[in-house]
Amino acid sequence: MNILLIDDDLMIHKVLNHSLIALGHKIISATNGQKALDYLKLERDIDIIICDMIMPQVTGPEFISHLKEYYSKWMPVIIIISSLEQGNEILNNTGLKFNYFIQKPFEISDLTGIIEHIEKSKK
Numbered sequence: 842m843n844i845l846l847i848d849d850d851l852m853i854h855k856v857l858n859h860s861l862i863a864l865g866h867k868i869i870s871a872t873n874g875q876k877a878l879d880y881l882k883l884e885r886d887i888d889i890i891i892c893d894m895i896m897p898q899v900t901g902p903e904f905i906s907h908l909k910e911y912y913s914k915w916m917p918v919i920i921i922i923s924s925l926e927q928g929n930e931i932l933n934n935t936g937l938k939f940n941y942f943i944q945k946p947f948e949i950s951d952l953t954g955i956i957e958h959i960e961k962s963k964k
Contacts, residue, residue, distance in 0.1 A: 842960060843886055845869045847877045848893040860949050874899025878907055887917045894923035905937045918959050
């Protein structure tokens with residue numbers, strides 16, 4: 842699967858890149874929402890977006906609000922990761938559409954389990 846990973850934490854990038862590439866996924870990395878939006882101007886073949894909430898320049902929620910500009914008929918699966926304790930509640934109150942929320946710190950197996958579930962549902 843093509844996965845767009847957006848997080849300003851370089852350690853998270855390193856760990857997730859290694860783990861997800863080992864499972865056979867193609868990873869596109871961005872350190873903030875603006876870089877991810879710039880990427881989507883060129884390429885939209887993304888199955889899953891893994892996005893942090895708090896980032897410089899363009900936050901996760903701001904990034905998500907722009908996705909409808911790039912995807913009119915279907916939307917990639919959106920997995921939000923955040924260290925905010927009420928992150929899920931905050932996002933739900935914004936009305937933004939997302940599929941999964943994972944609280945940091947998290948186990949890699951939590952994320953890979955969700956991705957495996959998504960893969961199986963697409964078959």
